[in-house]
Amino acid sequence: xxxxxxxxxxxxxxxxxxxxxxxxxxxxxxxxxxxxxxxxxxxxxxxxxxxxxxxxxxxxxxxxxxxxxxxxxxxxxxxxxxxxxxxxxxxxxxxxxxxxxxxxxxxxxxxxxxxxxxxxxxxxxxxxxxxxxxxxxxxxxxxxxxxxxxxxxxxxxxxxxxxxxxxxxxxxxxxxxxxxxxxxxxxxxxxxxxxxxxxxxx
DNA sequence: TGCCCGATTAACT
DNA sequence: GTTAATCGGGCAA
Numbered sequence: 001x002x003x004x005x006x007x008x009x010x011x012x013x014x015x016x017x018x019x020x021x022x023x024x025x026x027x028x029x030x031x032x033x034x035x036x037x038x039x040x041x042x043x044x045x046x047x048x049x050x051x052x053x054x055x056x057x058x059x060x061x062x063x064x065x066x067x068x069x070x071x072x073x074x075x076x077x078x079x080x081x082x083x084x085x086x087x088x089x090x091x092x093x094x095x096x097x098x099x100x101x102x103x104x105x106x107x108x109x110x111x112x113x114x115x116x117x118x119x120x121x122x123x124x125x126x127x128x129x130x131x132x133x134x135x136x137x138x139x140x141x142x143x144x145x146x147x148x149x150x151x152x153x154x155x156x157x158x159x160x161x162x163x164x165x166x167x168x169x170x171x172x173x174x175x176x177x178x179x180x181x182x183x184x185x186x187x188x189x190x191x192x193x194x195x196x197x198x199x200x201x202x
Numbered sequence: 203t204g205c206c207c208g209a210t211t212a213a214c215t
Numbered sequence: 216g217t218t219a220a221t222c223g224g225g226c227a228a
Contacts, residue, residue: 039209047209049224057224074210075222081209094209124210164209 001025002150007142009150010065014040014084014091019159019175019194021082021093023151028130029144031103033120034151035095036180039162039173041081043090046167050090060138061090068146070127070137077124080132082141096163096174097121099182100129122184157194160187 005024010017018040026032041048043061049071050061060069061083069081069092081092098120100107107119107129120126127133141148156178161169163185172192176183 041209049209052225055224071209072221072223074208074220076220077210079209096209122210162209166208 002152005142005148005150007064007066007140009148010082010084010141011086012084014042014093015173017082017084018093018173019157022157022175022177023153023155025101025149025151026095026098026130027102027147027149028132028136030147031106032098032130033101034099034177035097036099036177036182037097037184038175039094039096040175041092041094041173045171045173047162047165047169047171048091050092054090058090061092062088063138066141068132068136068139068141070132070134072134073124078127078133079123080127080130080136094123095126096123097176097180097182097184098126098129099177099180106131117181121182125184158187158191159194160191 018038021035021038024035026035043050049058054062060067064087065084067083069083070078073079080095083092085091100116100119108114111119111129119129158176158178159172160174162174176187
């Protein structure tokens with residue numbers, strides 16, 4: 001396990017934090033695994049919830065970095081974001097897929113499926129498997145029940161268009177671990193290789 | 203107050 | 216490939 005990430009890690013542009021999160025380990029009450037797919041949402045980005053300005057739902061995005069922004073999706077699922085940058089900038093990283101490594105039995109029970117590849121491959125599935133709900137909205141990522149650890153070695157990170165949005169679809173702000181079996185969707189062949197990102201903990 | 207629609211998923215045909 | 220499920224946010228009225 002790499003070094004525990006502290007608030008400083010998130011006090012950077014969402015475009016730096018998002019690729020750096022690939023390969024990091026996210027645990028909620030000890031359950032979780034390696035981040036293999038995330039998306040960046042910048043406050044100047046029409047696809048971001050914060051683009052319209054502060055509201056009750058997106059308030060956490062306008063707060064300090066290093067906190068969880070959890071929202072209800074399609075009235076059914078929860079989706080989890082990690083707030084970045086200095087307070088007020090309202091940018092966040094959406095967790096889209098995890099390679100499950102810790103608490104497999106718990107995740108299988110919560111999800112009602114046995115296949116590892118279906119446990120955390122999608123933002124709604126991640127929250128169901130890790131037990132993340134509205135109760136986690138606004139909680140610090142650097143304290144229980146959360147724990148995040150930097151990746152240890154270099155990882156080959158690729159980028160491509162984000163999924164499921166209807167605005168700013170041209171922005172290549174979806175990041176993934178190249179070749180992972182646990183992505184919610186494969187990246188297009190020839191997707192941009194961001195490069196071997198060094199492990200980094202700040 | 204009412205209406206439309208979404209950073210989704212699973213179960214259909 | 217298509218669609219139902221399900222609900223709260225955001226905006227028009």
